[in-house]
Amino acid sequence: MINRVRGTQDILPARFTDKTDAQIECWNLVEQTARDAFRLCGFEEIRTPIIERTELFERGIGTETDVNKEMYTFEDRDGERVSLRPEQTASVVRACIEHGMFNQPGLAKLFYIGPQFRRERPQKGRYRQFGQIGVEVLGQSDDPAIEAEVIEMLDWYLKQLRITGTELLVNSIGDENCRPAYIERLKEAIRQRLPQLCGSCNQRYETNPLRVLDCKIESCQPYLNELPVITDSLCEPCRAHFQSFTAMLDQRGIAYTLAPRLVRGLDYYTRTAFEIIGSQLGAQNTIVGGGRYDGLSQMLGGPPAKGFGFAFGIERMIMSLPDDAARSLKQVPDVFVAYIGERARKHSFELARRLREAGISAVVDLEGRKLKKSLAVANSLAARYALIIGDSEIDSSSYVLRDMTTGEQRNLSESDLIATLRN
Ligand SMILES: [Zn+2]
Ligand SMILES: [Zn+2]
Known part of the structure; x- marks a missing residue:
């Protein structure tokens, strides 16, 4: 008998399985509700290939990130290095560049639904092929209204799925003007605590010091709390942008928590970063992550363009659904x-x-x-x-x-x- 590849899963009709994250009814609910909610805000679907040139992700994600190390990369028969996509933002931006989508008037408001691939260590609830839904707004404007609208749409989406008890965390991680000086300050502060910090903090200190703030290890927490936060180091334009963004959330009646230690794992993020955390998943409880990535188009050889978006794993979203969500969906x-x-x-x-x-x-x-x-x-x-x-x-x-x-x-x-x- 030939079994499925480790870390992958079969999505079955509910009557054949009691694992909720592997029931097709749940997948259809999460996907169809996304299509409906995003369409109401004028978003259009984009589909990009599952394989891309490895270089796309190396440039877009950076070679020192966890995501890059977990990529499925192989050499094609003609010697070209290709990878299964570990995430889709770089692919969407590549497609926008390749098809001249930045030349159209107005914003490209896009969403995607599809599998992503990361060769993670096997652990419960983590798959090497996992479903992801994401939204990207690309164009020439970085108006904070884009951020507030995308988050309001996400809020509406979660309400449609009857997912409650979530919390929205927001932060600004600065830009190329103010972040380098902050990172120097951060490195200085981390350096003094290196012996007390865990192995991965020590490694990140060298490669991606911002991500030390992201460490989930319990013994690191007291030291992380002492580190300087970027919110105190923002330049004036970044500060104004962030203030305007949070004021718009207030106007829309969207509750949020300021999270000065919230950073994103990928190098291309700038300014606004956000996460939605849930109450049901224990320690690894981020349901949605997103942020602004104004430099990505140029990093990939495209024209200057602004970008803002989010992505979430479908399996995790399904785990957050109310227990009776799928019952009404049985086909x-x-x-x-x-x-x-x-x-x-x-x-x-x-x-x-x-x-x-x-x-x-x-x-x-x-x-x-x-x-x-x-x-x-x-x-x-x-x-x-x-x-x-x-x-x-x-x-x-x-x-x-x-x-x-x-x-x-x-x-x-x-x-x-x-x-x-x-x-
Ligand atoms: Zn640590
Ligand atoms: Zn700045």
């Missing part, structure tokens, strides 16, 4: 058609076609089972009704419709049948 057939005899079997296929033309989902027994076994299948599919057809039903043009929940049976003409099933 159950409206009617299961069972029959007695060869003539009724033929008639069933024709009737099923007419039901489907009327928009009713009809499943016919394809295995020629006896009535009793046929009804057992209808039960396991959780069909709302079963239709029972024999010779006398065909002759009288009257069908027996059985309510599978109550067991109640009724005789109906075809037009009454269609009217009943449509309700």
Whole structure:
């Protein structure tokens, strides 16, 4: 037997699994709700390839990040280095550059839904292929109204999914004018605490000191609390931008918490950074992360352009759903058609076609089972009704419709049948 690759998962119809994050109903709910919510704000979908040139991510993400180290990279037959995408922002920006999308008037407001790949150490709730949904706003404006609107949209999305008890954390991580001086101050302060800090903090001190602030190790926390925060080092334009952004959140009635130690893991982020954290997932409780990335287009060889966006893992979003979220989504057939005899079997296929033309989902027994076994299948599919057809039903043009929940049976003409099933 050949099993699936480690760290990947099969997404099954709910009746075949009790793992909620592997139920297709949950995936469809999270994806369809995103399409609906984003469309209301004028966002358009973009699809980019799963494989890209490795160079795209090396330039866009940097070679010293965790994400880069976890990439699936291989050499193609012609010697080109390609990678499975570990995230999609760099791909979206590449597509915007490649197709001249920055030349259009106004903003490109885009969203994507698709798998991403990271070769992480196997751990519970982490997959090497995981689903991600993201939103990117690209163009020439960095108006904080873009940030407030995107966050309001996200807030609306979470409400549609009935995810409550979340907290919005916001911060500004400065820009190329004010961040270098802050990083020097930060490094100086970290240097004095290196012996007390964990191994990964020591490593990050060398490669990406901002990310020391991100350390989740318990013993590091007291020392991290002493480190200088970037909010005290912002230049005037960054400070004004951040103030304007939070004022717009206030205007929209969106609650937030200032989180001066919040940073993003990727090098290209500037100014506004945010996270939405949930109450249900324990220590690793970030549900959504996002921020501004004004330098990315140029870093990838494109024109100067501003960018702001967010992304979230679909598995994590599913874990945050209320328990009964998927129940209402089960894809159950409206009617299961069972029959007695060869003539009724033929008639069933024709009737099923007419039901489907009327928009009713009809499943016919394809295995020629006896009535009793046929009804057992209808039960396991959780069909709302079963239709029972024999010779006398065909002759009288009257069908027996059985309510599978109550067991109640009724005789109906075809037009009454269609009217009943449509309700
Ligand atoms: Zn640490
Ligand atoms: Zn600044």
